[in-house]
Amino acid sequence: MQIFHIRYRNTQGTLMRILNAASRRALDLPVVQAEPAEHDHRVTLTLDVNQKQVGQLYREWYSVADVIKVSSGAAHAAAWTAPHPPAGVAIEDSRKAARA
Numbered sequence: 001m002q003i004f005h006i007r008y009r010n011t012q013g014t015l016m017r018i019l020n021a022a023s024r025r026a027l028d029l030p031v032v033q034a035e036p037a038e039h040d041h042r043v044t045l046t047l048d049v050n051q052k053q054v055g056q057l058y059r060e061w062y063s064v065a066d067v068i069k070v071s072s073g074a075a076h077a078a079a080w081t082a083p084h085p086p087a088g089v090a091i092e093d094s095r096k097a098a099r100a
Contacts, residue, residue, distance in 0.1 A: 002072050010041045010064040021060040
């Protein structure tokens with residue numbers, strides 16, 4: 001899984017052209033989050049792609065006139081920023097409670 005961050009100017013149809021690049025390749029879009037970012041907009045996509053598809057997507061996204069920047073990274077990195085259990089909870093206590 002790869003996470004893609006795309007910054008773009010919010011003109012008519014830009015977000016749809018970005019999303020169509022993935023849907024044209026029959027890729028599932030499990031996570032799509034679009035939001036304003038300063039003067040521009042940003043969309044975050046999580047896609048299950050291979051290296052060839054990454055190159056194709058980059059090329060197609062950069063061919064859209066209003067796309068400013070495209071970046072990507074591994075999706076598993078987001079798991080490290082997830083909320084952690086409270087510091088006062090011991091693992092052994094939770095194991096005992098689960099077995100009961």
